[in-house]
Amino acid sequence: MEWLENFSKAIDYVEQNLDGDISYEEAAKIACCSPNYFQRMFAYVTGITLIEYIRRRRMTQAAFELQTKDMKVLDVAIKYGYTSPTAFNRAFQSVHGINPAVAKSQGCQLCAYPPIKFSIQIQGGNDMPYRIEEKAPMRIVGVRIPLTNEIDKNYQLIPSLWEQTKQNGMFNEILNLNKQLEKSIFGISIYDSKDEIYYYIATVTNKPVPEGMYECEIPKSAWAVFECKGPFKESIQIIYKRFFTEWLPFSGYKHAEIGDVELYSVYDEEKVSGYSEMWMSIKKERK
Numbered sequence: 001m002e003w004l005e006n007f008s009k010a011i012d013y014v015e016q017n018l019d020g021d022i023s024y025e026e027a028a029k030i031a032c033c034s035p036n037y038f039q040r041m042f043a044y045v046t047g048i049t050l051i052e053y054i055r056r057r058r059m060t061q062a063a064f065e066l067q068t069k070d071m072k073v074l075d076v077a078i079k080y081g082y083t084s085p086t087a088f089n090r091a092f093q094s095v096h097g098i099n100p101a102v103a104k105s106q107g108c109q110l111c112a113y114p115p116i117k118f119s120i121q122i123q124g125g126n127d128m129p130y131r132i133e134e135k136a137p138m139r140i141v142g143v144r145i146p147l148t149n150e151i152d153k154n155y156q157l158i159p160s161l162w163e164q165t166k167q168n169g170m171f172n173e174i175l176n177l178n179k180q181l182e183k184s185i186f187g188i189s190i191y192d193s194k195d196e197i198y199y200y201i202a203t204v205t206n207k208p209v210p211e212g213m214y215e216c217e218i219p220k221s222a223w224a225v226f227e228c229k230g231p232f233k234e235s236i237q238i239i240y241k242r243f244f245t246e247w248l249p250f251s252g253y254k255h256a257e258i259g260d261v262e263l264y265s266v267y268d269e270e271k272v273s274g275y276s277e278m279w280m281s282i283k284k285e286r287k
Helices: 002-016 024-030 035-046 050-068 073-079 085-096 151-167 170-175 232-251
Strands: 130-135 138-146 184-191 197-204 214-218 221-231 253-265 273-284
Touching (some): 002 024, 002 035, 002 232, 024 035, 035 151, 138 151, 138 170, 170 184, 170 197, 184 214, 197 214, 214 253, 221 232, 221 253, 232 253, 232 273
Antiparallel strands (some): 138 197, 184 197, 184 253, 221 273
């Protein structure tokens, strides 16, 4: 429940500063997590990025003020952080579909995006089998890319990395680094000390790092492990959202921000469906 309360306070901060400067660092501090982690989890929980949420909320308020107050379009633009009329017009039209000058007239159709509110709801949901495991430090080796704060962009970057890895032969090279896991391969999001996130396609191994690959050590941690069966991409994304919105708030744990591990059972390079696991790093909440 602490996680849910902290995120709600962070959103309150955003709402109170729509017509001023919004610090992602301050919002993350209120949510008791790193800025990168806060933006990433915000997108998983709400379905939109923090940047997009702020833009929608600001344009909602801008539309209200254009219709209810005798303010010039430029004055409203400046109030909500746009020094360029062109940039404001573009943002306004992306939300409402019309020019802000037209929005001043009655009878036009606008779109309102209310503020997000977290609440506890009783739902007839599906069961969510899991197990808690303590795992020793793991040394992984594989290929990697940096992730961004824009979840939509990551959804393009990650599949592209998988495709490239299969085409250039590194997919099988990674599998061969660990014969014990020769039919499995990991997709791992790692949070490093510089508040950056890297996504690895890797395996656990003690072998030397091949050219073009990277190594990383995942520290000892407790993990919540969820099993998935079905299309790999859809199954993992569902687990991510259910973990943060259904499991974590009531579990007595908090996310440890060490990393998130996807384990895929792989029998050939073209396999896109089957057995997989989602490992989420966790630690007990302070009482």
